[in-house]
Amino acid sequence: MNRSDREITPDGSTKSVSITQQVYEALRDKILIGQMEPGARLKVESLKSMLDSGASPIREALSLLTSDQLVERLDQRGFRVAEVSGAQFDEILRLRCALEEMALRESIARADNAWEDRLVLAHHRMVRTPRENTSAFEEQHKSFHQELISACNSPILVKFCDQLYDLNIRYRFLAGKTKSYPSRDVSKEHADILAAAVDRDADAATEALLTHYRKTGQFLADQFEDHGIAPA
Numbered sequence: 001m002n003r004s005d006r007e008i009t010p011d012g013s014t015k016s017v018s019i020t021q022q023v024y025e026a027l028r029d030k031i032l033i034g035q036m037e038p039g040a041r042l043k044v045e046s047l048k049s050m051l052d053s054g055a056s057p058i059r060e061a062l063s064l065l066t067s068d069q070l071v072e073r074l075d076q077r078g079f080r081v082a083e084v085s086g087a088q089f090d091e092i093l094r095l096r097c098a099l100e101e102m103a104l105r106e107s108i109a110r111a112d113n114a115w116e117d118r119l120v121l122a123h124h125r126m127v128r129t130p131r132e133n134t135s136a137f138e139e140q141h142k143s144f145h146q147e148l149i150s151a152c153n154s155p156i157l158v159k160f161c162d163q164l165y166d167l168n169i170r171y172r173f174l175a176g177k178t179k180s181y182p183s184r185d186v187s188k189e190h191a192d193i194l195a196a197a198v199d200r201d202a203d204a205a206t207e208a209l210l211t212h213y214r215k216t217g218q219f220l221a222d223q224f225e226d227h228g229i230a231p232a
Contacts, residue, residue: 103149
C-alpha cells in the first residue's frame with residue numbers, strides 16, 4: 001500500500017505527505033494522554049468521522065499502533081485500546097530504570113559543552129511551557145528526557161528508551177488522576193536531575209532520575225487499587 005499522497009508546494013515542487021502517519025500520530029496522542037481509555041473499542045467507522053480520514057489509513061495506523069503495544073487486535077472483532085495492568089507497569093518501570101541508568105551514565109561520561117547547552121535549553125523550554133497545554137508540555141518534557149541520554153552514542157539504546165517512555169506516558173496520566181498526585185513537586189525533581197547532570201555527577205543524576213520514575217509507581221499503586229487493577 002502506498003502510504004503517501006503528493007502535495008504541491010508554493011514553489012511548484014511536490015512533497016510526500018503520509019496520511020497514515022497523520023492518523024497514527026493523532027490516535028497515538030489520544031491514547032497516550034488518556035482521551036481514549038484502556039479497553040475502549042476502536043471502530044473504523046467512528047474513527048473516520050473523528051479523524052476526517054478514509055478507512056485504509058485508519059486500519060494501517062491501527063496496525064502500527066498494535067506493533068507499539070498501544071492497541072490490541074481482537075479476533076474478528078476489530079481493535080481496542082490496549083489494557084493496562086500493574087504487572088505491565090512494573091515491567092516498564094524496571095526496564096526504564098535499567099536502560100536509562102546505563103544510557104545516562106554513558107551520556108554523562110561523553111558529555112561536552114554542546115550537550116550541556118542543549119540540556120539546559122530543553123529544561124528551560126519545559127519549565128516555560130504551561131502544563132495546562134498538555135500537547136506542548138508533553139513535547140518539551142520528552143525533549144528534556146531525550147537530551148539527558150542523547151550523548152550516550154548508542155542509537156539502539158536510545159530507541160528502546162524512547163519506546164519505553166511512550167508506553168509509560170499512559171501510566172503517568174493515570175497516576176496524575178490520584179488525589180495525592182498534585183502534592184508531588186515534579187518541577188524540583190526535574191531541577192535535581194538537571195543540576196546533577198550538569199555537574200557531571202553520574203551517581204547523583206541517575207539516583208535522581210530513578211527516584212523520579214519510581215515515585216510515579218508509588219502514585220500508580222493507589223490508582224490501580226481504585227480501579228480494581230491487580231498490582232504487580
